[in-house]
Every structure is written in C-alpha cells, then in structure tokens.
Amino acid sequence: MYVAVKGGERAIENAHAWLAEERRGDTSVAELSVAQIREQLALAVNRVMAEGSLYDPDLAALAIKQARGDLIEAIFLIRAYRTTLPRFGATRPVETGEMVCDRRISATFKDAPGGQVLGPTFDYTHRLLDFKLAAEGEVPEAPKADPRSESTPHITEFLQGEDIIQREPESEAVPGDLTRQPMSFPAGRDVRLQSLTRGDEGFILGMAYSTQRGYARNHAFVGELRIGTVAVEMEIPELGFAIEIGEVELTECETVNQFKGSKTEPPQFTRGYGLVFGQTERKAIAMALVDRALRWRELGEDFLGAAAQDEEFVLSHSDNIQATGFLEHIKLPHYVDFQSELELVRKLRREAGVDDEAREAAE
Amino acid sequence: MASEEKIGAAEAARRSWMGLLARAPEARLRELWQGYGAVPGFDWLRRPEVGAVMVRGRMGGTGAPFNLGEMTVTRCSLTLEDGTVGHAYVQGRDKAKAEAAALIDALMQTPAAAAVRAVVLDPLESGMAAAKQTRAAKSAATKVDFFTLVRGED
Numbered sequence: 349m350y351v352a353v354k355g356g357e358r359a360i361e362n363a364h365a366w367l368a369e370e371r372r373g374d375t376s377v378a379e380l381s382v383a384q385i386r387e388q389l390a391l392a393v394n395r396v397m398a399e400g401s402l403y404d405p406d407l408a409a410l411a412i413k414q415a416r417g418d419l420i421e422a423i424f425l426i427r428a429y430r431t432t433l434p435r436f437g438a439t440r441p442v443e444t445g446e447m448v449c450d451r452r453i454s455a456t457f458k459d460a461p462g463g464q465v466l467g468p469t470f471d472y473t474h475r476l477l478d479f480k481l482a483a484e485g486e487v488p489e490a491p492k493a494d495p496r497s498e499s500t501p502h503i504t505e506f507l508q509g510e511d512i513i514q515r516e517p518e519s520e521a522v523p524g525d526l527t528r529q530p531m532s533f534p535a536g537r538d539v540r541l542q543s544l545t546r547g548d549e550g551f552i553l554g555m556a557y558s559t560q561r562g563y564a565r566n567h568a569f570v571g572e573l574r575i576g577t578v579a580v581e582m583e584i585p586e587l588g589f590a591i592e593i594g595e596v597e598l599t600e601c602e603t604v605n606q607f608k609g610s611k612t613e614p615p616q617f618t619r620g621y622g623l624v625f626g627q628t629e630r631k632a633i634a635m636a637l638v639d640r641a642l643r644w645r646e647l648g649e650d651f652l653g654a655a656a657q658d659e660e661f662v663l664s665h666s667d668n669i670q671a672t673g674f675l676e677h678i679k680l681p682h683y684v685d686f687q688s689e690l691e692l693v694r695k696l697r698r699e700a701g702v703d704d705e706a707r708e709a710a711e
Numbered sequence: 712m713a714s715e716e717k718i719g720a721a722e723a724a725r726r727s728w729m730g731l732l733a734r735a736p737e738a739r740l741r742e743l744w745q746g747y748g749a750v751p752g753f754d755w756l757r758r759p760e761v762g763a764v765m766v767r768g769r770m771g772g773t774g775a776p777f778n779l780g781e782m783t784v785t786r787c788s789l790t791l792e793d794g795t796v797g798h799a800y801v802q803g804r805d806k807a808k809a810e811a812a813a814l815i816d817a818l819m820q821t822p823a824a825a826a827v828r829a830v831v832l833d834p835l836e837s838g839m840a841a842a843k844q845t846r847a848a849k850s851a852a853t854k855v856d857f858f859t860l861v862r863g864e865d
Contacts, residue, residue, distance in 0.1 A: 398780070401780040401781060402781050403780060403782035403783070404782065404803065404804070406804075407783070407804075430763060433762050434762040434763070435763055435764070435765065436763065436784055436786060437764055437765070438764060438765040438766075438767055438778070439764055439766050440767065441767040441768055441769045441776045442768055442769075442779070444769075445772060448843065448846075451850070451853075463854045463855065465850055465853055465855075466853040466854075467850055467853055468853075469853075492849055493848060493854070494848070494851060495844065495847030495850065495851040496851065504771070504772075516769070516770055516771035516772075516775070517774055519774065519775035520776065521775055521776070523775070524778075527778075537770060537775075537777070538776070538777040538778070539777075541777040542778045542779070542780075545779055546780060579730070579734075580766055580802075582764055584798065584800060586788065586798055587725075587798060591726050591729040591730050592729070592733055592734060593764065593784055594782060594784065594801070594803075595802070596766060596782060598768075598779075602771065621770055621771045623768045625779070625780055
C-alpha cells in the first residue's frame, strides 16, 4: 500500500548541501580535477565505462568525482546520462585481430607469434605498499624497444588449422540489444555477451570462480588475453561509405576449454569469450569463463544445476544498477507497509496467546 | 573503369582524413585549426549534435556480432559558400571539434586542400603516429625473452 505523504523538503535540501561539502572534503587539500581522475585513476574510469556501457573517459571521470568514488553510483550516473543521448546507429563489429596491443599474453603457447608482451601490468609486482607514491616525484620514462609493425594474430587461429577447436560460426545477423528489448529466456549468446560485458565485475568474478571450484566445472586455460586499441568504423548514410569514427581501448580474453565431446559435438577444445571496454582484465577473464558455462545447451552438455549454467539466474542478477535499485529502495519510507505488518504480527501474537504467557511469566 | 578508380581513390582519401579527424586529440586539432587562420563562411545543414553509437564486437573475435556498449560521438554537416558539403562524425562530445572537422572535410574537397593538409592534417597525423609509435615501443620493451637454464645432468 502506498500513501503519498509530504514533508522533508528542507531536510533533503540540507542533506544535499552537506553532501556537496563532504564531497569536497578538507578545503586545505587541493581539489581533484576530472583530468586527474581520468589519467591517474584510469582503471576506475575503465570500470565505470564498461559497466555504465558508455565509452567516454571524461564523463566516467566526472561521474566518479560526483559519486565520491562510489563506482556503482558513478555507473548509475552514466547509465542515466546515456538514456538522454540520441542513438546515431551501430558500428561495424570491431576487428580485435587488428588491435594495437599494449599487452598480449597466452597461457597455452609459450612461443606464439607476436610473443608474450606483458604491458603495464600488476602481475609479478610484490603487492607491497609503495610509500614512495605518498610523496610527489618524477616518474622515469619507461624503457623502449623496436616495435612490431605487423598485427598480432589471434592464438586460436593456430588451433583452428588443426580443427581441434570449435569454430565460431560466421554470421552478419543483427544482434539483439537488451537496451531496446527486454531480456527473455532462453537468451541468445549475443544478448548473454552484452549482458556479461556490462555486468557487475564482482558478480561475474564470483560466478566465474564458482565454475573453477567445481560448480559446472569447465577447466579453462587463458588461450589469449590482449589489451589495446581498435578502430571503430561506422557506415555513414550521408556519405554512402564507412569511416572510422574513433577508437576504443578494449580487453579481450579467449579461453580454451577441455571438452570430451557430447551427443552432438566431437571431442575438441571449446571456447569462452570476454570482451570489455578499457583495461579490465579481471572482468574479461571472468566473462569468458561465465560465457563458456552458459554455453552448455548449444554444446550438448548436461545441465548440472550449477548457478553459473543458469542463464536466468546469471543474467537477471549481474546488473548492479538493477540490483542496487531494488536493494536500496527498501531503505526509503515504507511506514504504511510496516504499519500494516505491525498490526498483523500483533494480531497473530494475540491469537497465539503469546502476550498473555509473557505477562504471566513477568508476574 | 578509370573514372571508377578515381572515385575509389577520392573516397579512400576522404575516409582517411575523416578517420584521422574523428580520432584526433581535441586540444591538438583546435590548436592546428586556429593556426590555419581563415575560417571560411558556411551555413549549417545540421548543427553539432552529441549522441551515441552502439559499438559491436564479434563472438570469439571472429564470429557473429554482439552489442558491446555505446560510445559518445558528435556529428554535424555544413556547406561552404561555394556549395561544398562537409560532414563530421567525431569521437566524444566536443562540438567545436566537430565543427572544425566538418570545415576541414569541406575544404579538403576544394583548391584549399593542399594548404589544409600541410597546416592541419600532416602535423596532426605525424603527432598521432609518433604517440602511437612511442606506446608500441614501450609495449615491445615488455616482451618476454625466454631462455632455458642449463641443466645439471651432464
């Protein structure tokens, strides 16, 4: 039951004024600029772009500032903003095989053409707090070497020669878009991937970890992980041809999974796929594992009752804006609902005679 | 046949400069465009408009398309006084960048092309190529060289 009640305007206004002041913090400390957030908290910016599902580093940085560093709140701001933008169209699919890679590693082939390129990674750091960062100082320029000029081939290409890995069916079908049509189940892999790439990193990580711990186990190797920039091309109706309209940084992960064969498929390696805006490798790896777990039906595997195989469970709970909206609404006034519950519980207690017993015990 | 090739070459050239302008760092394009000086008179066909495009990827990198997420884009169209039409689709939300890109697109179809290329496009392109090359060189320096340790059996 909902009854409109007025009141609290002044309290709300004053709360927001105090929020603005608290956001600024101690004014004897320099204010953070949006450019500083964009450049120096780049991985937070990347997460907000990926889960906000809008690639724009300056907007994501602004959202982080406004949200006082609460990334889910920042993602909320980006999602709200993107609904105000007219949609000009859709791009051609990005060619990740043409990616200019900052980082490219394979856990399956040591000597892959293009090599193991670490890029600016946290891997192999000692995870010890670096107190030098607490003081201001110049950072020495990173070493350089002669770069490759040719593009870096995908690792799975090498396995495909032998036909020992499942092929991705070629198609130019127009993919489903969950921002335009409500999700329905069973969902196609196109919609599952769209949902996973914008899903909450923590949720996708937890789901992926559950498959590693044995819930719908599908032993995954990281066949390849690459981070870099790709050109974005779109057909322009007024020109009659396609042009590059920009470039985006992406993280791509392809897993190679053991597969003993099923009723419909021969023994071969199967694949899971992760593709995420920005430098977001934990998310991309997790996405690939969950994608693979959700593919049980098309690969003729058994449903083992694991959460990570249950697309309705995964896709309905991966969106942190939907989740936080529903979760947090319960803190808003429910006075009337609660009043009726209170009446009900009192009545039930009277009927059960609980209060009489309690009174007797007290006497 | 020869004229088709000519059209193909003209289209390829236009694709190339429009792509460069779309990816250009805003501040650098602004600076170079101001350096060009003479802003020609023009009428708007479509004033700068900020919107989004849905970026697509492919399953497994090579398979069927899926929707990855949107990116911000600003577009506009204009005509110069001589009737030449310029279009712009540029990444981000900078309307001034879109306006400069559409004017440059139009001028590149006029006798001013050589001057615009020399003053704006060439320096823009070489600056962006140098930045890309520096990044590639830093990446190359993080490539792993494997070596086998000498084993103690013989």
